[in-house]
Amino acid sequence: MQSMKYTDLNFVCSRIPKDLRNLMMKEYPMLMIGGGFIRATIAGEKPSDIDIFGPDKDTLKAAAMALALKRSARLHESDNAFTILAPPRIPVQFIYRWVFGNPVDLITTFDFTICQAAIFLKPEADKDNLDLIRYKWESVLADEFYADLAARRLVYTHPDRNEDAGGSLMRVRKFLTRGYNIQAQSLAGVCARLFMGVRNLEDFSDEKRLTKILSGLLREVDPLIVVDGVDWIDEHQAVQEAEQA
Numbered sequence: 001m002q003s004m005k006y007t008d009l010n011f012v013c014s015r016i017p018k019d020l021r022n023l024m025m026k027e028y029p030m031l032m033i034g035g036g037f038i039r040a041t042i043a044g045e046k047p048s049d050i051d052i053f054g055p056d057k058d059t060l061k062a063a064a065m066a067l068a069l070k071r072s073a074r075l076h077e078s079d080n081a082f083t084i085l086a087p088p089r090i091p092v093q094f095i096y097r098w099v100f101g102n103p104v105d106l107i108t109t110f111d112f113t114i115c116q117a118a119i120f121l122k123p124e125a126d127k128d129n130l131d132l133i134r135y136k137w138e139s140v141l142a143d144e145f146y147a148d149l150a151a152r153r154l155v156y157t158h159p160d161r162n163e164d165a166g167g168s169l170m171r172v173r174k175f176l177t178r179g180y181n182i183q184a185q186s187l188a189g190v191c192a193r194l195f196m197g198v199r200n201l202e203d204f205s206d207e208k209r210l211t212k213i214l215s216g217l218l219r220e221v222d223p224l225i226v227v228d229g230v231d232w233i234d235e236h237q238a239v240q241e242a243e244q245a
Helices: 006-014 018-026 036-043 057-071 103-107 145-150 167-177 184-198 207-217 223-227
Strands: 032-034 050-053 074-077 081-085 092-095 117-125 133-141
Touching: 006 036, 006 117, 006 133, 018 057, 032 036, 032 103, 036 050, 036 117, 036 145, 050 057, 057 074, 057 081, 057 092, 103 117, 103 133, 167 184, 184 207
Parallel strands: 050 092
Antiparallel strands: 032 050, 032 117, 074 081, 081 092, 117 133
């Protein structure tokens, strides 16, 4: 594992909406941002959402409700997440299907190295007042993150997590439309995960029936499928430093 380059960390933090950044720093410093938002920001792409992770469902729900109240937004609950919808602002998802107490455990569950990135708040005592706790933005990345992102290369990580069998393959399709590429070995790994969903099927000889079953598995894991097409404005709030009091 490695840390993000300081300039990238500063840039990513500056692109977090101000209300969400304040919510994390002042009320919920145990939360983490991971995955696509970080990748897209560093790559100069337009993020489709912001995924928030945390230690338990109750904490994530409380934070989601607090942000929804601040934005006068609608809170949508799916099987995976609490999603804050306030078009045209960028949606924010508080993922509770998988919960994590630290960022290293979080990023090891992402299915591609270019998604294995997280930023979080690290507490530290103020040098002039040891009773005062300050929070500093920190990051953790897969060792291959920068190289694979520069090559726009999808490298499958074979994550050990409970997910819908077709989720990774559906994400491959989305990445390919954005100009990414995938080599045979990684594509085979993604297909193997899909076929694990039908490993107990006794008869593989009926091609049409197998096609129907696999089609049922190829559904998007991302709960934002319910709000595809929502437009959002560029609301990024610049900050001067990655470290905030």
